Amino acid sequence: MVVRTIVRLTLATLFGSRRGLLLYILPAVFVGLCVLLALTVDDKSGLQVALLQQFGLAVILPLVALVAGTGAIASEIDDGSIVYLLSKPIKRSTIILTKAAVAVGVVLVLGALPVLLAGIVLDPGDLTTAVAFSIGSLVAGIAYVAIFIALSVFSGNAVTIGLIYSLLWESVMGQYVDGAKVLSVQQWSLALISNLTDAPRVESAVKLPIATILLLAVVILGLTLAITKLRSLILSTAE
Template structure:
């Protein structure tokens, strides 16, 4: 498993798509620093920067780029054949790749969210945002990793989920928020550091249970789907 993790990390950091991870987190920190330095009230800039940008855009987009790349890119260029020919149970391939995807996504997003949360309110808020975003990174990564095995357009479907389901529909149809990872992250962060800057629409128990179900469910689905791949890298 450590070999698979190392190969995944080397492949991820060796691709140009990794550079796509940098602009959004840097923009998040820049806006927070700029707002704080200009003396703008945290109640005015906190929600749009922390939630509107940080949790609604930076977290899912980073997880989408990484989650669809740790295995999807290998499927596209055919190098997945080298992994599939190894005498490894499929879960020993999926779990290390999920761990890398979740870990890279969590670090990339948690650090700028901590900085922004600290500038907006306190260290406690920064830590709660970092912790909740790490949990969200795991759920998003499991979802997007599974999508990379289920369809040839994982990025497109991932964007549909993030922009249409979590963004547009959740704003008008309250029922869709129960199936929104973004809402789970907000609820968990608000529970760890209650603040007026965060307004969750689902309860903490629902957020915790649904996050676990999504993480485990899509991981199991990814393992099962990978079993259907032939040595040629095509589904049987």
């Protein structure tokens, strides 16, 4: 019952604001662009991988995860409505983990599945690559959600900081700067994708075992920090 209430409140927060419109607009623009290119471009060799990696995985997915991750809790902290949950005998871990699960569900539906659809549209004959990018996108989305939820609990400027991180670090540094690639969620997910498909030009700067460890570490660390910080928020409120 408690979890159901948190889920309901989180979904209302995510989709009850103007910012929630981005959750529909971003994947719609991405899929629409892929449909347009599929219908108008004659030479489609490499088009599927290029768009899924450089636009879907590097831009659209982090932004969807940013809106979902920060929207799950940041707005409640900003307007003080989080006090409603904090005043109840609910474990702080339950609050964070439930909100993270809702955000991951949103990333699955509005991030990973559009990537799958876009991959199929771009190359109906290569379902393996489309599925691989979809799975990789979901895995990356889980890591992003953990990062953005932790950021939301620690900073009142979570959206701004997260936007800079998504567009600068993941979209630019994570793709083109060798030293930064090792610390990019995008590269970690590409390590998984490259092992799920034989498509050319799908490469990662990180080996899969290391990428798996780093992904797990980021998820565990992000959620742990968020839970710990949320406990201190209730103490501050009580004082």
